Amino acid sequence: MELLLIRTYHPNGTNGEIRYNNEHLCYSIELPWKNNLPGISCIPEGNYILQKRCSEHFGWHLQIMDVPNRELILIHPANNAMEELKGCIAPVTILTGEGCGDSSRAVLTKLKMLIYPVLNKGETVILSIRSV
DSSP states (O other), X not given: OEEEEEEEEETTEEEEXXXXXXXXXXXXXXXXXXXXXXXXXXXXSEEEEEEXXXXXXXXXXXXXXXXXXXXXXXXXXXXXXXXHOSSOBEEESEEEETTEEEOHHHHHHHHHHHHHHHHHTTOOOEEEEEEO
C-alpha cells in the first residue's frame, strides 16, 4: 500500500494533502522546511515505511521509519504545527492556515482504519512525500 503526501511549503508551516489510489483522504500540517533541523523542520521529501505505534500520550498512532538524521517522527493528532509538532505530521480534516487545520483526531482514526488492517496482515505501507 502506498499513500502520497503532496506538500505546499509556506513560511509558517507546511500544508499537504494525503491521497490513496489518487483519491483524497485528508489534509496534513507540518512545520516549515528548515533543512531537516530536529524539532523545527518538517522531514525531507522521500519514501518512508509506516508502522503502528502506541504511547501513553497519543494512544495508537503511526511512526514514520528511517527518517534521515531524525528519530521518533510520528503521525499524530495536532491542529497547529508551530505549537504542537516537533517534526511530526498531523492529519487534519480541513486546512485553516499555514500549518493549521481542524478535526485532527477524527481523521487520524480514519487513517488508522485504512492502514492498520494492512499492517496487521504483515504488508508494507509506504508514505511518499512530494511537493507540488
